[in-house]
Amino acid sequence: MPNTRALHKRPEPEHVAIIMDGNGRWATRRGLPRLAGHKRGVERVREVVQACPDLGVTHLTLYAFSTENWKRSSAEVNGLMRLFRWYIRKESAKLVEAGVRLRFIGMRERLSKDLQVMMTQIEELTAENDKLSLTVAIDYGGRDEILRGMKRMVEARDAGDFDIADLDEASFGTFLDTDGLPDPDLVLRTSGEVRISNYLLWQAAYAEYEFLDICWPDFTGEVLADCIANYGQRDRRFGAVAG
């Protein structure tokens, strides 16, 4: 299939996706409980969300809880769930005021009912906002998303709503959780680990990656600005030759 993507000439990434890693290590190194790292991590989320519009970023996707994170202690899992609730409750007015649209990707069924309701409510409350689209991945795994997308596609075909003859990259994308979002241009991971951990496997096929040695609780708006400046120096070719 010919590569039809236009060469990306925009100096700043439209869509930044982040793997917010290293909260636990950040806390442990300071003799604090792991949850203290996650709490500081939420503060960094607020700072980064605020910084995006001025940096030209219109879409931000954050990996908050993976399909594998259920394996952690129940104290940590419950603490993270409390933080998600706290963030939604505390930030909803500010997100509306700042024109941020908040969406969630991932499975929802395994989350508690009250959290599911809060997630739907804030999605509805912010649905018309267009200054920044913020997507939070909770109980998310890229392979799981692709499998769920395939099931949706087969169901649509069985219902007579989708013809397999029309299957291509764009039409398959409409069955994924990220339907309507542009692909990420830049994926960042903190904490020094160099892996993608099942994050946006389909969507980040052509993304640029940057792996940072700092832990997420040390990630600031200035660090984001530096990453965006580095991205501006890269030559994105999407498989074509340099022009």
Ligand code: FPP
């Ligand atoms: C990875 O660090 C981080 C997580 C599994 C949780 C990320 C969640 C937040 C930053 C808070 C909530 C976010 C929102 C959007 C409200 P780790 O615990 O794996 O760190 P480690 O590798 O050092 O143990």
